[in-house]
Amino acid sequence: MARSLDGLFLAPVTDQAPGQVGTRTRFAYREEEGRIWASYEGGDIVRGHLVGTRADDRLDFRYVQLKTDGTTSSGHCVSTVSELPDGRVRLDETWEWESQEGSGTSVVEEIPAPAARG
Incomplete structure (x- = not known):
């Protein structure tokens, strides 16, 4: 099993369609006892x-x-966690909207933690 996601920051490798998650989006993951958020x-x-x-x-x-x-949207995603050759975490994702039409795939990879704000 790949290492824990707890405390990791991830970002998409490529942009999705406008109005969706893109390369400027940053995810801050937590993990505990089989639960993720x-x-x-x-x-x-x-x-x-x-x-x-x-x-x-x-x-x-x-x-x-x-x-x-100002709009909201929601969906479901299943991801496979793997480790890149340099040790970073990668998620290969298959997602589908539940609040609208559409589905697809995406890839997010671990990035360095953002600098603390003063």
């Missing part, structure tokens, strides 16, 4: 949250987000 923001996302479970290297979670245009 994260908050995210950036790009077209003002604030987002996800919550779910982890079994070995499989994540299963629901997400909800507020976009800069």
